[in-house]
Amino acid sequence: xxxxxxxxxxxxxxxxxxxxxxxxxxxxxxxxxxxxxxxxxxxxxxxxxxxxxxxxxxxxxxxxxxxxxxxxxxxxxxxxxxxxxxxxxxxxxxxxxxxxxxxxxxxxxxxxxxxxxxxxxxxxxxxxxxxxxxxxxxxxxxxxxxxxxxxxxxxxxxxxxxxxxxxxxxxxxxxxxxxxxxxxxxxxxxxxxxxxxxxxxxxxxxxxxxxxxxxxxxxxxxxxxxxxxxxxxxxxxxxxxxxxxxxxxxxxxxxxxxxxxxxxxxxxxxxxxxxxxxxxxxxxxxxxxxxxxxxxxxxxxxxxxxxxxxxxxxxxxxxxxxxxxxxxxxxxxxxxxxxxxxxxx
Numbered sequence: 001x002x003x004x005x006x007x008x009x010x011x012x013x014x015x016x017x018x019x020x021x022x023x024x025x026x027x028x029x030x031x032x033x034x035x036x037x038x039x040x041x042x043x044x045x046x047x048x049x050x051x052x053x054x055x056x057x058x059x060x061x062x063x064x065x066x067x068x069x070x071x072x073x074x075x076x077x078x079x080x081x082x083x084x085x086x087x088x089x090x091x092x093x094x095x096x097x098x099x100x101x102x103x104x105x106x107x108x109x110x111x112x113x114x115x116x117x118x119x120x121x122x123x124x125x126x127x128x129x130x131x132x133x134x135x136x137x138x139x140x141x142x143x144x145x146x147x148x149x150x151x152x153x154x155x156x157x158x159x160x161x162x163x164x165x166x167x168x169x170x171x172x173x174x175x176x177x178x179x180x181x182x183x184x185x186x187x188x189x190x191x192x193x194x195x196x197x198x199x200x201x202x203x204x205x206x207x208x209x210x211x212x213x214x215x216x217x218x219x220x221x222x223x224x225x226x227x228x229x230x231x232x233x234x235x236x237x238x239x240x241x242x243x244x245x246x247x248x249x250x251x252x253x254x255x256x257x258x259x260x261x262x263x264x265x266x267x268x269x270x271x272x273x274x275x276x277x278x279x280x281x282x283x284x285x286x287x288x289x290x291x292x293x294x295x296x297x298x299x300x301x302x303x304x305x306x307x308x309x310x311x312x313x314x315x316x317x318x319x320x321x322x323x324x325x326x327x328x329x330x331x332x333x334x335x336x337x338x339x340x341x342x343x344x345x
Contacts, residue, residue, distance in 0.1 A: 034074025051319030106169030166250030
């Protein structure tokens with residue numbers, strides 16, 4: 001039976017365990033230039049020191065106005081490559097693998113003077129009304145994703161993740177709530193996502209996995225559910241996605257009757273349903289920072305990897321602590337050996 005500290009392989013990606021640090025924005029770029037700083041280096045490398053198997057660098061955007069804020073990372077310029085490559089090298093030095101989430105915030109780009117989106121529909125009453133992209137601009141956006149992925153590959157990442165969740169641009173295109181276009185990108189709601197996937201794959205080595213994060217359920221009135229997300233995930237899988245990272249929500253103000261759960265593992269059933277319907281590996285998320293629970297998700301074959309977000313913000317050594325709790329073998333830095341029980345060494 002597999003467990004949290006079983007190795008995992010997908011194409012050329014070989015992980016020492018099933019623990020993922022998911023992408024979490026740090027809003028820590030200092031000069032609004034999208035370039036990673038020492039904070040980013042210390043933040044990500046410390047989780048590799050702490051025993052994490054896969055570290056996914058936060059939402060990194062394909063153009064300046066594609067950021068949630070001006071303090072987010074970018075990959076629209078070659079000068080942004082080297083600082084990310086330094087982070088990748090540091091992660092590798094401590095036995096972990098590195099991925100990066102490539103994205104565009106669309107209508108949720110808070111610092112853009114005029115955000116862009118599939119359709120001119122604001123996120124809420126307090127948000128800017130976005131400008132609908134022209135058909136030509138949508139095609140140009142696909143090219144921006146392609147070039148960002150090219151730079152990520154040059155930086156040495158082991159996998160690429162496309163952000164198709166939480167109400168950002170790819171999600172905006174495949175949601176009927178935010179895509180009311182009449183051109184080809186409105187007639188087929190998955191067309192933009194499929195073209196971005198194909199563009200990404202064109203820049204990636206054949207043995208490098210492509211991950212896609214999706215919101216498997218929307219929590220607003222009239223939002224889609226698991227059946228719809230299974231359908232668009234099948235289109236994305238056919239286009240080249242190798243693994244799905246299953247989250248939910250983020251598309252608009254939450255309806256009272258649609259509020260997500262607050263209990264542990266509340267999103268795991270969504271991951272299990274995507275896994276079963278598509279027969280592909282999935283990453284589960286959502287209040288999984290209790291080691292015994294995270295271990296059970298793997299042991300019960302509900303997901304292939306487990307992402308620990310807030311728990312890892314609190315404790316960069318979460319994976320080492322989990323090994324001690326579960327009495328599983330893992331590699332502990334020699335400098336820290338005296339801090340752990342013998343059975344975890």
